[in-house]
Amino acid sequence: MSAARPSASAAALRRRRAATAGFHLGAGALAVLWLLPIALVLVTSLRSFDDIAAHGLGSWPRSFTLDNFRQAWVDGGQQRALINSLIVTIPCVLVTLALAAMAAFALSRYELPLRRSLLLLMLGGNLLPPQILLIPVSKLSELMGVYDTLPALIGVQIGFGVGFYVFVLHGFMRAIPTEIQQAAVIDGAGPWQIFLRIILPLTRPALAALSALSFTWIFNDLLWAITVLRSDTKMPITAALIGLQGQYVSMWNVIAAGSVIAAAPTVAVFLRFQRHFVAGLNLGAVK
Structure with missing residues (x-):
């Protein structure tokens, strides 16, 4: 034994x-x-174009050059497109999260009438396929006189993102103990002080995770960009990458360089917020 x-x-x-x-x-x-x-x-x-043309795309590289990035950046219009993407993405992330945080704070910490219905309405709006809203959004932007402008794209991104972020932040803020807020009220803190000094710092992991996700989604979006924009000079980086493929049909090295340029900002943002992103996901899993 x-x-x-x-x-x-x-x-x-x-x-x-x-x-x-x-x-x-x-x-x-x-x-x-x-x-x-x-x-x-x-x-x-x-790789150089001559190297790829002579030996094939899958062959072992024999020459290296940085001229591909110059062609994509200057001749291919990637510089202008990247600036357009940042002009759209940064305000969208800041405004959307600010509005979502305020709405989630009100819906999670106060007994508002129809608050459950409002949450379900916001969530239901995100469940609609965006394809069925392309024509209405395009016609509405034309009627409002903002078609083919970057503010139109910013408004669309904010409108379609705020509902989901409210739903996510509501769950985080609702899990914060009510005793913390009650103690702040006893000390004489008002709603804005409670929101800015207590609730927001406690939801920092969720805000960081949503910031990374929001930046990635908006920066990489193509559907709404080609819906409300028409001019090539106003297109973001994803739409410009399609134009780059049409301009350099067989020059895979330039297209690959444009793809690297388009992916670099989102990779940098994810690496910057990686620790907060993982913390936010773990906190959500526990709750």
């Missing part, structure tokens, strides 16, 4: 080690498969 128990435990330990090794091998293989296309785009963006 005493000899059988150590052998059984040793066998269980070997099985656990084999399972752990198999998991790491499988996860490593999936990571390599996921990173291969990204590595191919990065390498292609640095």
